[in-house]
Amino acid sequence: MTLDTIDVHHGYGTETVFDGVSLSVRRGEVLAIIGPSGVGKSTLLRLLALFDAPDQGTVRYGGEPVWQIPEWQRLEYRRRIGMVFQEASLFDASVRRNAEYGLRVRQSWPDRIRHELATLVGRTNGTGDAIDALDTVGLREKADQDASSLSGGEAQRVAFARALAYEPDVLLLDEPTSDLDPRNTAVIEDAVLEAKNRGIGVGIATHDMHQAERIADRVAVLLENDVIEIGSPETVFENPADERTRKFIDGELVY
Numbered sequence: 001m002t003l004d005t006i007d008v009h010h011g012y013g014t015e016t017v018f019d020g021v022s023l024s025v026r027r028g029e030v031l032a033i034i035g036p037s038g039v040g041k042s043t044l045l046r047l048l049a050l051f052d053a054p055d056q057g058t059v060r061y062g063g064e065p066v067w068q069i070p071e072w073q074r075l076e077y078r079r080r081i082g083m084v085f086q087e088a089s090l091f092d093a094s095v096r097r098n099a100e101y102g103l104r105v106r107q108s109w110p111d112r113i114r115h116e117l118a119t120l121v122g123r124t125n126g127t128g129d130a131i132d133a134l135d136t137v138g139l140r141e142k143a144d145q146d147a148s149s150l151s152g153g154e155a156q157r158v159a160f161a162r163a164l165a166y167e168p169d170v171l172l173l174d175e176p177t178s179d180l181d182p183r184n185t186a187v188i189e190d191a192v193l194e195a196k197n198r199g200i201g202v203g204i205a206t207h208d209m210h211q212a213e214r215i216a217d218r219v220a221v222l223l224e225n226d227v228i229e230i231g232s233p234e235t236v237f238e239n240p241a242d243e244r245t246r247k248f249i250d251g252e253l254v255y
């Protein structure tokens with residue numbers, strides 16, 4: 001399953017953010033999106049998450065142009081895409097309930113009703129999926145603790161577990177570790193690789209080039225309203241095709 005954009009143009013009011021962006025997130029790979037602050041990384045993730053329609057161009061899920069199909073079908077696709085934002089938003093309940101939350105809201109109504117019925121009669125594997133996901137981020141032992149008792153880094157790990165528990169086809173992460181210490185960052189990075197090994201396609205916007213080097217299969221460089229280069233981390237960081245990429249990586253470009 002591939003999620004891609006073809007020649008996408010997008011902006012806010014009179015401000016152009018993208019002037020023809022084409023890129024793909026493929027099954028079982030980590031695509032890192034790097035670029036200076038304000039270049040449009042979050043905007044691109046929102047388009048890939050099917051939250052917003054582009055002004056022009058095509059966004060496709062498994063080859064289907066998502067803004068040219070009926071809404072119900074687009075919503076089906078949206079349910080298969082998990083998104084983790086820079087700041088975890090957990091609600092006031094146990095860690096387990098928070099991790100399960102994605103399971104509930106992203107299910108179609110018939111599945112939700114079946115899940116609720118199964119819960120009522122004590123037969124559900126939903127919790128099992130959430131516990132597995134908590135295990136992946138090292139928080140299984142905190143499942144019954146209240147989410148408000150967690151540190152910021154742990155909360156972000158729960159947000160990640162919530163996205164993972166639903167077993168999405170694609171996981172989009174917007175600067176998921178920018179506020180975290182090295183240990184929490186390492187846990188999230190390991191969980192990203194675990195997701196990839198399960199066949200999930202991961203798109204991650206990051207300021208941290210070392211992170212991109214550590215976990216990405218491909219790196220997309222977003223500069224001047226466009227993806228100017230996509231390649232392996234080795235190529236992009238050591239031998240970029242575009243001179244602007246080299247200048248950005250060497251910190252010579254000031255934005």
Ligand SMILES: Nc1ncnc2c1ncn2[C@@H]1O[C@H](COP(=O)(O)OP(=O)(O)OP(=O)(O)O)[C@@H](O)[C@H]1O
Nearest residue numbers: 012013017035036037038039040041042043044205
């Ligand atoms: N809802 C909005 N309304 C108007 N302008 C917006 C909106 N969202 C983003 N922008 C503008 O679009 C541009 C791209 O913003 P975006 O948040 O996508 O960049 P970014 O690369 O994710 O930035 P950062 O790395 O700082 O998070 C910026 O100039 C921003 O001010």
